[in-house]
Amino acid sequence: MSEQKLAAELRTEFGKGFARRARAAGQIPAVIYGHGAEPIHVNLPGRATTLAVRTANALLSLDINGEDHLALVKDIQRDPIKQIIEHIDLLTVRKGEKVTVDVPVHVTGEAAPGAIANQEAVTVSLEAEATHLPTAVEVSIEGREAGAHVHASDLALPAGVTLLSDPETLVVNISEAAPVAEEEEGEAAPAAAAAEEAPAAE
Incomplete structure (x- = not known):
């Protein structure tokens, strides 16, 4: 930069x-x-x-x-x-001096069908030369299945940049998308059945 x-x-x-x-x-x-x-x-x-x-x-x-x-x-x-x-x-x-900065993580791509990405960490701590600081770190989740995880150690960093955050820090968690439509239908069925069984008002 x-x-x-x-x-x-x-x-x-x-x-x-x-x-x-x-x-x-x-x-x-x-x-x-x-x-x-x-x-x-x-x-x-x-x-x-x-x-x-x-x-x-x-x-x-x-x-x-x-x-x-x-x-x-x-x-x-x-x-x-x-x-x-x-x-x-x-x-x-000073030019050439190493500094510690928190850099935002940008998630790109789409998870596999039926999966949803949850970003758990929005920044990571890095050490880099003052005149060559990354403005962001990108991670692609394209096609990743439910159950996949991205940790800080998985991030691709530019040359000369060192990760200071805990390598095991969870950055992105891929989980199963909730079957919203099926849940709503499942909840509606008992209610409809109960309504049919209820005696009509006199």
Whole structure:
């Protein structure tokens, strides 16, 4: 995953009032931390940042007063109602550095007829180079029969990526689909029989 380039502005004012004014001006407050350095507080361009962080574990190349800072998105705080981004926590990283991230698992394909797939784990923990982070891990369940299981150890990972989750973690469980129509018919039959046997009202 290549980094997204953004221009950031240093900020020296803090508090909810300032954050509201920044958001009203189309900016997103953020803090960069890591490597034992003092946190750096910045404002990011709202629209460009919103687009850049749509993928999990987005990597940002920030231009702060002419200096380049490579940072990984670690946490995004959103308004619970409007879902607009209110604040972003960023972890400073270096090229070649290994980092730990939680990556979403995408299930593709269709299970065999009469079987249904239940996704038990939506993410897995991985270690990868900061500049080569996978945005997701795909697993195909095409044609898998009821009773099949996909564990974390079964996932195909890109080169240089290490699984940190327990290898026995159940990711997808394939089970028999419930025979809904037959169950409904089976439940309806006794009810119909009871109705026929009931004496007519006088």
